[in-house]
Amino acid sequence: MTAVHLGMPALPTAPRGVGHLRGDESFPAAARSALRDGQLRANLGHATTTIRDKRARVVDELPDWAELREAGRALKAATMARLDDHLEELERQVTARGGTVHWARDANEANEIVTRLVQATGASEVVKVKSMATQEIGLNEALEAVGLDVFETDLAELIVQLGEDKPSHILVPAIHKNRAEIREIFARTIPGVDPGLTDDPRQLAMAARAHLRERFLRARVAVSGANFGIADTGTLAVVESEGNGRMCLTLPETLITVMGIEKVVPTWQDLEVFLQLLPRSSTGERMNPYTSTWAGVTPGDGPQEFHLVLLDNGRTAVLADEVGREALHCIRCSACLNVCPVYERAGGHSYGSVYPGPIGAILSPQLTGVEDNASLPYASSLCGACYDVCPVAIDIPKILVHLRAEHVEAQQRVTPEAAAFRALSTAMSRPWLWHLTQRASRLGRLIARGRPTLPNALPPPISGWTRSRDLPTPPTSTFVESWTREHGR
Amino acid sequence: MSAREDVLGRIRQALGPDRTAPAEVARDYRHSDGRPAGDPGLLDLLVDRVEDYRASVLRCGPGEVAGTVAAALDQGMGAGWAPGDVVVAPGLPEEWRPPGSDVDDDRPPVQLADRSAAVTAVAVAIAETGTLVLDGSPACGRRALSLLPDCLVCVVRTDQVVGSVPEALARLDPLRPLTMVSGPSATSDIELQRVEGVHGPRTLMVVLVA
Numbered sequence: 001m002t003a004v005h006l007g008m009p010a011l012p013t014a015p016r017g018v019g020h021l022r023g024d025e026s027f028p029a030a031a032r033s034a035l036r037d038g039q040l041r042a043n044l045g046h047a048t049t050t051i052r053d054k055r056a057r058v059v060d061e062l063p064d065w066a067e068l069r070e071a072g073r074a075l076k077a078a079t080m081a082r083l084d085d086h087l088e089e090l091e092r093q094v095t096a097r098g099g100t101v102h103w104a105r106d107a108n109e110a111n112e113i114v115t116r117l118v119q120a121t122g123a124s125e126v127v128k129v130k131s132m133a134t135q136e137i138g139l140n141e142a143l144e145a146v147g148l149d150v151f152e153t154d155l156a157e158l159i160v161q162l163g164e165d166k167p168s169h170i171l172v173p174a175i176h177k178n179r180a181e182i183r184e185i186f187a188r189t190i191p192g193v194d195p196g197l198t199d200d201p202r203q204l205a206m207a208a209r210a211h212l213r214e215r216f217l218r219a220r221v222a223v224s225g226a227n228f229g230i231a232d233t234g235t236l237a238v239v240e241s242e243g244n245g246r247m248c249l250t251l252p253e254t255l256i257t258v259m260g261i262e263k264v265v266p267t268w269q270d271l272e273v274f275l276q277l278l279p280r281s282s283t284g285e286r287m288n289p290y291t292s293t294w295a296g297v298t299p300g301d302g303p304q305e306f307h308l309v310l311l312d313n314g315r316t317a318v319l320a321d322e323v324g325r326e327a328l329h330c331i332r333c334s335a336c337l338n339v340c341p342v343y344e345r346a347g348g349h350s351y352g353s354v355y356p357g358p359i360g361a362i363l364s365p366q367l368t369g370v371e372d373n374a375s376l377p378y379a380s381s382l383c384g385a386c387y388d389v390c391p392v393a394i395d396i397p398k399i400l401v402h403l404r405a406e407h408v409e410a411q412q413r414v415t416p417e418a419a420a421f422r423a424l425s426t427a428m429s430r431p432w433l434w435h436l437t438q439r440a441s442r443l444g445r446l447i448a449r450g451r452p453t454l455p456n457a458l459p460p461p462i463s464g465w466t467r468s469r470d471l472p473t474p475p476t477s478t479f480v481e482s483w484t485r486e487h488g489r
Numbered sequence: 490m491s492a493r494e495d496v497l498g499r500i501r502q503a504l505g506p507d508r509t510a511p512a513e514v515a516r517d518y519r520h521s522d523g524r525p526a527g528d529p530g531l532l533d534l535l536v537d538r539v540e541d542y543r544a545s546v547l548r549c550g551p552g553e554v555a556g557t558v559a560a561a562l563d564q565g566m567g568a569g570w571a572p573g574d575v576v577v578a579p580g581l582p583e584e585w586r587p588p589g590s591d592v593d594d595d596r597p598p599v600q601l602a603d604r605s606a607a608v609t610a611v612a613v614a615i616a617e618t619g620t621l622v623l624d625g626s627p628a629c630g631r632r633a634l635s636l637l638p639d640c641l642v643c644v645v646r647t648d649q650v651v652g653s654v655p656e657a658l659a660r661l662d663p664l665r666p667l668t669m670v671s672g673p674s675a676t677s678d679i680e681l682q683r684v685e686g687v688h689g690p691r692t693l694m695v696v697l698v699a
Contacts, residue, residue, distance in 0.1 A: 011499050047681040067518040078511030084500040097664065103492040155687065156678035172678055179679050201679040205687050212688065217599045233663040243636065243674035243689025250632040251598055261496065268663040272655040273518070275669075283683075286538065287618035287671040290689060292632075294666045300595060301631040301666050316499035325503075 012106070013369040014314035019107040019138040020166075021314075021368050023352015026375040031346035040347050043178045048338045054284025055335060055389070061286075062276070071273045073393040076329035079266055080319060086231040086264045087310060093234025097296025099306040106313045107137035113309055114139060114223060114256055115146055121254050121305075123148075123220040127212075129238060129245045130154035131225025132332055133258045133311055135167060135354040136367075139223065151215050153244035155208050162189040168348025168356060170334040171282050176347055179204065212244065222248035222303070226259040227331070228274060229308070232267045235295045236308070239278060239288050249292050255303035260311050262319075262328040274331060277391035281333035314367035323402045327363045329392045334359075336386035336396060342379055351376060358386035362399040370407050377403035416461040441474045448473035522617065522652020531616040531650050532697065538619025542672025543685050544693035554585045554698055558642055561694035562587065562606055565640040574605040578634060580627025581610055585644055598633035606640035607690075614650045615657045618671060621645065621695065622657060625666045632666055641690040643670070645697050 014021050023030060034040060059065050079086055091101040104110035118126055126148055128134065140150045140161075152161045159174035160167050163185040167173030174182065183199040190211050197207055224245065228237040236257055238245050249255060265271065279288040297306050319325050337343045337357030348356035353364035353373065361380055365373035377400050386396045408418070427437045448454050453470040456463075465471070477485075490498070524531050536546045545564060549557035562570055572589030579593055586592075591604065601607070610628035611621045621643050623629040635641055651657050661667060674689030685691065 008502055011503060043680070050681045051677075064518040067515075071514060071516050071518055074512065074514040078514055081504065081508060081511040083504070084497050087497070087500075103496050105492050105495055109492060153688070154678070155676045159678070172681060174678060175681070182679060201682055201684045202686070204679055205676055205684050209687055213602075216688070217602055230663065235663045241674070242676045242678075242687035244687070246632065246636050246668065247688055250636060261500075268658065269655075272658045273516075275658075276518075276654050283677050283681075285671070285683075286541075287615075287620045287669070289542070289671050289673070289675045291669040292667070293663065293669075295664045298625065298666050301625050301633075310496070312496045312499065316496065316503045319500060320503035 011317040011320050012314070013317045013372075014136075014367045015106050015108060016368075016372070018111070018142075019136050019313070020354045021136060021364050022372050025352070027346070027350055027352070027379040028375060030350040030352060031379075034347045034350045035345060037347075039178070040176050041345060043176055044344055044347055046178075047172070047175050048344050051284055051338045055281060055338070058280045058284055058286055062280070068273055068276050069391055069393055072277050072331075072391055073329065075265065075270050075273060076392050077326075079264060080262070080325060080328060082266075083261065083264070083319065086266055087261055089231040090229050090234060090264050091310075093232065094236075094296055094306075094308050095234075097234050099234070099296040099308055102307060102309045104309055104311045104313070107311075110137050110258060110309055110311050110313070111139055111142035114258065115142055115148075117254070117256050117307055118143065118148060118221050118223075119146070121221050123254075125149040125151065125215070125219065125221075127151050127153050127215055127219040127222050127248050127252065128157075129222065129224035129240070129248045130157045130173070131223070131258060132170060132354060133225045133260050134223060137258070137311065137313060139258065151212070153212050153216070153248060154240075155205060155242060155244075158208055158212070159185060162186070166349055167354060169337060170332050170355065170357070170359075172334075176349070216244075216247040216251055219248070219252045221254045221256065222252040223256045223258065224248055226257050226263055227278070228271060229259050229264045230266075230268050230271065231264055233295055235268065235293050237271065237291060237293045239275075239291050241283065241289045243290055246290055246292055249294065250302050252303055254305040254307075256307045256309065258309045258311055260313075261315050278331055278333055281335040281389065281391040317369070318363070318366040321366065324362065324366050324399050326394050327359065327366055327399060329394050330359050330363065331392060333391055335389040335391065339385040339389050340380075341383065341385070342381060346379070351379065358396045358400075359394070362394075362396055362403060365403055370403055371410065374407050377407060416464060420461075435478075435480070438478045438480075442476070444471075444474040445476070518655075519653060520655045522656065524652055526649070526651050526656075527647040528652075531652055532647055534652075535614055535616040535619060535645075535650050536697065538616065539672070539693075539695055542619055542675075542693075544672050544695060546695045546697055548697045548699065550699055554582075554644060554696065555587060557696050558585060558608055558644065559587050561642045561696055562608075562640070565642065565692040565694045566605055570605060576601060576604045576607050576634065576638065578607075578609040578628055578630030580630075581608060581644075582628070585610075593630055593634050598631070598637070601633050601637040604638045606642060607634050607638040608642045608644065609635055611643050611645050611649060612667075613657045613660045614645045615652075615654055616650055617653050620657070620669050620671045622661060623668045623670065624661060632668055635668060635670070636689055639690055640692040640694065641670075642694045642696060645695060647697065647699055
């Protein structure tokens with residue numbers, strides 16, 4: 001399926017053994033344990049319901065949402081079609097304004113570059129702004145491996161880091177924890193925390209403020225991601241809420257920004273589209289509390305050393321797939337997670353990647369190669385809610401089906417499902433055999449013993465199908481028989 | 490081959506030799522609110538939207554700015570604040586400053602954390618989203634000034650109030666360090682419920698000057 005040009009080797013996917021794009025177990029196996037966790041399901045159900053309602057209200061408020069969405073889609077498509085040109089322009093502009101641009105083929109290379117840059121400053125600790133790209137490449141582990149202390153400063157990331165947990169949502173990585181669980185983590189892990197700390201969200205936020213304040217003021221190096229990199233001006237943009245981003249982008253002497261190559265947008269004017277689409281889709285606000293933009297280095301204001309690391313890590317392999325490349329349009333709003341019935345029940349950890357939910361189900365398998373995340377394209381009921389809310393109109397169900405086809409075609413051996421469908425195909429192309437099969441299916445009525453569905457405990461290989469689906473008891477007569485009886489031949 | 494050439498080469502390979510020209514982007518969305526900057530309806534909308542973020546707005550005439558800024562500081566910090574605890578942007582008009590306030594200079598930015606409040610101007614305000622944009626000019630101050638003190642007072646002139654995001658971006662210089670402020674710092678990280686006041690200023694006061 002992938003568009004491979006003759007004589008060219010396939011483009012490399014994200015390497016194994018580094019970063020967080022692959023889970024330890026398949027989606028169905030991971031989801032099975034998640035589904036048994038009633039607390040997790042309650043937390044997720046509560047949070048996603050809240051955010052769905054907020055999003056719907058502020059989206060309905062804009063009379064031109066459909067036009068903005070179409071402009072967002074078209075801008076992303078046009079950007080991808082000239083991605084090389086835009087990145088070169090971004091590099092020129094950032095360099096002209098005193099920044100240094102680095103290119104990283106993959107996670108290992110990006111981690112090496114950032115580690116080297118941090119070590120060159122002589123600093124022993126790093127403050128971090130929440131960033132999907134640095135989670136994807138496992139940057140924290142790489143920095144810690146050389147003895148650096150890394151402090152996540154976003155409240156949810158802090159909760160995840162202190163709880164030695166994994167993020168489960170793009171926007172709210174600790175969405176799987178409720179206030180009582182967060183209180184317990186803070187009470188256990190924050191040195192000198194008030195023992196009378198309650199689970200009031202305001203008190204918890206204040207505890208995080210007190211914990212991080214000193215770190216911000218003494219930090220010499222910060223690492224951030226970027227929501228947008230504007231090619232024609234060299235301006236980078238970070239969209240956030242708490243002000244931890246501003247602290248990191250403003251106070252340290254050195255700022256290192258890791259940005260996926262797909263985050264480039266051609267012009268400053270394009271930001272007028274995305275700054276309307278993103279906040280309303282992600283936190284359900286008309287605008288997020290803080291958006292910071294900067295171009296290179298400004299004397300007397302903010303870091304005087306700025307490095308931009310442009311990351312591939314499998315993105316060019318995604319770009320090579322003419323159907324799948326739309327996944328690169330994602331602006332990481334997480335609206336698709338919040339509406340997904342599968343995500344709401346299975347939770348983010350089941351996806352095994354830092355990109356969970358519907359967007360993760362199409363992005364992760366493409367970044368790693370579908371063989372390394374083979375179960376994800378099936379982690380969907382194809383209901384299409386994700387497509388409806390996507391602010392840049394990524395047709396997620398279409399790409400899911402596309403990846404399923406790619407996965408099936410790559411299978412070396414015949415699966416029971418393929419064998420079953422082949423048999424069905426044979427039967428359906430021969431009328432006499434088809435009628436015989438239908439009549440034979442009435443044997444199912446014996447197994448059902450008067451119940452409306454067949455028992456779940458059928459023998460393999462049929463159990464593979466019935467484990468997660470109800471099979472109705474076959475009717476006493478087939479449609480053709482009823483038709484013949486009532487209308488004649 | 491350098492990583493740069495390698496990544497650019499991969500992009501060219503992925504797009505193929507016969508890549509099509511990107512389609513023209515239809516920008517059929519609203520480019521303007523339709524009302525001119527400073528329109529009374531826009532001012533009301535701005536006030537409504539800013540207050541929705543649990544910030545407070547005080548309106549005043551051109552001759553009453555200093556007094557209104559002082560009233561905003563009373564409201565934001567409680568009466569009894571010392572003028573020396575308030576630091577103002579170096580380019581803030583003299584007649585807007587609370588008497589005796591400290592003027593930001595080139596001290597190390599972290600020293601601003603010792604101050605209780607900051608007073609700045611803005612470059613533009615967006616009514617529809619309740620957003621104030623500071624652009625690092627002398628009147629707005631450097632970014633640390635509007636970040637570290639716990640109470641931020643922003644003085645907005647009515648002619649700076651535009652309706653929509655596109656109108657605001659067109660007025661801004663993308664080469665300056667910009668900070669778009671929509672309410673006090675906030676988080677939705679605990680059960681997706683908004684809580685105001687995390688690392689940035691916990692109190693935001695807006696003085697709207699007719």
